[in-house]
Amino acid sequence: MTVLVTGGAGYIGGHMALALVDRGEEVVVLDNLSTGFDWAVPRQAKLVVGDMGDQELVARVIREHRVDAIAHFAAKIVVPESVADPLGYYLNNTAKSRNLLETAVLSGVKHFIFSSTAAVYGETSSEPVGEDTPKNPMSPYGRSKLMTEWMLEDAGRAHDLRYVALRYFNVAGADPAGRIGQSTPAATHLIKVAAQTALGQRPALEVFGTDYPTRDGSCIRDYIQVSDLANAHLSALDHLRRGGASLTLNCGYGRGYSVLEVIDVMKRVSGTDFPVRLSPRRAGDPAAIVAKADRIRAELGWVPQHDDLDGIVAQALAWERHLAGRARAA
Ligand SMILES: NC(=O)c1ccc[n+]([C@@H]2O[C@H](COP(=O)([O-])OP(=O)(O)OC[C@H]3O[C@@H](n4cnc5c(N)ncnc54)[C@H](O)[C@@H]3O)[C@@H](O)[C@H]2O)c1
Numbered sequence: 478m479t480v481l482v483t484g485g486a487g488y489i490g491g492h493m494a495l496a497l498v499d500r501g502e503e504v505v506v507l508d509n510l511s512t513g514f515d516w517a518v519p520r521q522a523k524l525v526v527g528d529m530g531d532q533e534l535v536a537r538v539i540r541e542h543r544v545d546a547i548a549h550f551a552a553k554i555v556v557p558e559s560v561a562d563p564l565g566y567y568l569n570n571t572a573k574s575r576n577l578l579e580t581a582v583l584s585g586v587k588h589f590i591f592s593s594t595a596a597v598y599g600e601t602s603s604e605p606v607g608e609d610t611p612k613n614p615m616s617p618y619g620r621s622k623l624m625t626e627w628m629l630e631d632a633g634r635a636h637d638l639r640y641v642a643l644r645y646f647n648v649a650g651a652d653p654a655g656r657i658g659q660s661t662p663a664a665t666h667l668i669k670v671a672a673q674t675a676l677g678q679r680p681a682l683e684v685f686g687t688d689y690p691t692r693d694g695s696c697i698r699d700y701i702q703v704s705d706l707a708n709a710h711l712s713a714l715d716h717l718r719r720g721g722a723s724l725t726l727n728c729g730y731g732r733g734y735s736v737l738e739v740i741d742v743m744k745r746v747s748g749t750d751f752p753v754r755l756s757p758r759r760a761g762d763p764a765a766i767v768a769k770a771d772r773i774r775a776e777l778g779w780v781p782q783h784d785d786l787d788g789i790v791a792q793a794l795a796w797e798r799h800l801a802g803r804a805r806a807a
């Protein structure tokens with residue numbers, strides 16, 4: 478039995494590939510390396526460089542590696558880019574996911590895990606956000622993901638395929654053992670950008686909006702550590718292999734931190750008082766989004782191990798230092 482990890486050369490897929498090989502699973506990664514890195518794939522996993530929408534290639538990989546489950550991470554993930562290039566996002570994230578799903582069904586793969594996102598909810602009035610909250614995605618990125626959830630739901634009803642769709646909240650941190658982390662140089666995620674600023678790689682950290690209706694005026698997010706998230710996928714895989722029913726679950730800790738609170742933690746953990754600029758709101762940012770996080774614990778028995786913002790920030794910082802060392806050595 479082999480798990481096919483699409484997007485396994487990327488940030489979160491790479492942590493999943495690592496979590497799988499760490500517990501002795503056979504893993505094949507399929508990645509087109511558009512934002513991923515071949516060196517991020519664990520050496521015990523096989524890397525196939527190619528496109529997840531290429532049905533001939535995917536069918537061959539499934540056959541040759543006797544794939545029994547697909548963990549589908551491959552996607553374009555930058556919200557403002559999706560606003561500028563919606564059709565590119567619908568092609569890569571929705572149309573190619575359709576192809577992948579069809580290949581899975583035709584090839585007899587019965588277990589499918591999908592990387593969805595809290596971006597499917599959009600601006601919400603309820604806090605924390607439960608899985609049944611009405612979906613109102615604010616960007617083509619969020620819509621491209623919601624459409625894939627719908628395809629999964631329909632395909633699951635029509636075919637012998639069960640799935641777990643995991644809606645990640647804000648993913649951050651790195652492998653606690655320091656083997657991999659978030660490596661995209663132009664990443665826009667707050668904790669990564671704050672780590673780069675603390676190391677002097679950026680002149681200042683911008684706070685996008687301080688006039689939100691929140692406790693300190695800045696946006697509130699639920700930051701989930703990336704290996705905890707990978708472990709949630711392992712639990713999802715075990716659930717499906719046990720014959721469990723299809724599920725759609727939030728992945729978050731159920732607690733929110735504001736942008737200003739995250740900055741304080743980064744300053745304290747790094748010991749650097751880096752410059753911070755108060756800037757206007759960034760388009761498309763909801764004021765607050767925090768997971769209602771009980772369903773995943775009940776359904777999968779998932780128990781987070783790294784629910785600690787100081788630790789998450791320290792991991793992000795350590796990984797950024799590692800990347801700077803790599804760049805100097807290159
Ligand atoms: N990072 C977050 O905070 C976050 C939050 C919610 C959901 N997600 C979802 O998690 C998944 C992984 O995100 P990430 O942060 O690791 O991003 P990432 O950019 O690091 O990883 C995506 C990987 O997919 C690959 N890829 C993209 N299109 C492909 C294609 N057509 N064929 C083959 N490979 C392709 C890229 O090369 C890359 O390695 C995505 O589906 C994303 O929507 C991420």
Ligand SMILES: O=c1ccn([C@@H]2O[C@H](COP(=O)(O)OP(=O)(O)O[C@H]3O[C@H](CO)[C@H](O)[C@H](O)[C@H]3O)[C@@H](O)[C@H]2O)c(=O)[nH]1
Pocket residue numbers: 554556594595596645646647648665666667668670682683684685686696697698736759762766
């Ligand atoms: O330099 C920065 C970067 C971010 N922020 C703020 O920090 C918060 C978090 O922003 P991120 O860019 O880190 O994350 P988002 O909440 O925008 O989005 C992330 O989580 C979403 C789910 O909630 C989606 O899945 C999306 O793919 C993923 O990037 C936002 O209020 C943003 O305005 C800043 O103030 N300055």
